[in-house]
Amino acid sequence: MDGLILVRKSSGPTSHDCVARLRKILGIKKIGHFGTLDPFAEGLLLAGVGKATRLFPYFGFSDKTYDGRIRLGFATDTYDRTGNPSGPEAAGLPSGEAVVSMMARFLGEQIQLAPPFSAKKLEGKPLYAYARGGIEVERRPAQVRIERFALRTYEPPDIDFEVACSAGTYIRALAHDLGTALGCGAHLYSLTRTSSGPYRLENARALEEIETAAREGRGDSFLIPMEELLPGLSRIELTAAGRERVKSGRPVRLDDPGQVAPFGVAPAPGGVIRLFGPDGRLAALARARESEASPFLVLI
DSSP states (O other), rough: OEEEEEEEOOOOOOOOHHHHHHHHHHHHHHHESSSSSOTOEEEEEEEGGGGGGGGGGHHHOEEEEEEEEEEESSSTSSTTTTSSSSOOOSOOOOOOHHHHHHHHHHHHHEEEOSSSOOEEEEETEEEHHHHTTTOOOOOOOOOEEEEEEEEEEEETTTTEEEEEEEETTOHHHHHHHHHHHHHHHHHHHHHHHHEEETEEEGGGGGHHHHHHHHHOOOOOGGGEGGGSOOSEEEEBBHHHHHHHHHHHTEEEEETTTTTBBSSSSOOOOTEEEEEEESOEEEEEEEESSSSSSEEEEEEO
């Protein structure tokens, strides 16, 4: 069983908890998730099964969208509702106009610090390990991109918002930084991931649904097979001889009909392409050269 599962994570379990349950449901150890969701957060979690776990660079770094709620008035040490207040509650709250104006300042490329209580690594240890020990460390800034940070409703002290951002963006940190900029403090109260790359929450399945389908032998109802993944990459069909070359990691000539089937527009040099065997199965990912394709991730 190789492919991608769109999981509808509920609030409470960790992303690792979801993966552990999938392993138990499917009886497969080789399962991993692409993009962590905090325990209190919910929404879309991508889980790779079998050979699909090797495609992490193409899923783990996809842009994301979220809906959520930010509560103004005080910050917390975890930057979300699960933490302890890190200061007194603000005496007053900003106007809706001030909130919208300040949210707009976070659009575009931003330098962001990960929350102290996060899995971001520093010298091999997650930041939360230092924070739990009461150790203050210098967090390394990272560049992120905020495409959209829009106010949906403002009923003080709560801001309901939607955001579209690059992978690696901490929405908890975005909420905390907004509160700092507004001068009243803030923390993330709730969060739902609504998309990751081309995949949408409305197409995801709860773990209970996946368990029922798996028990009834309906794996095809929740597993997106390897052959349907990465549709944005060019597709090249191999002959039997070409498949054997790719299987051993050797390049194939794109101008040799003995190695590849006829195709339309040649892929741009340097681009990543998908190579399929005569049986229609995804055989490898390859880098396009002037007249050949060099496999770098062989899946057969």
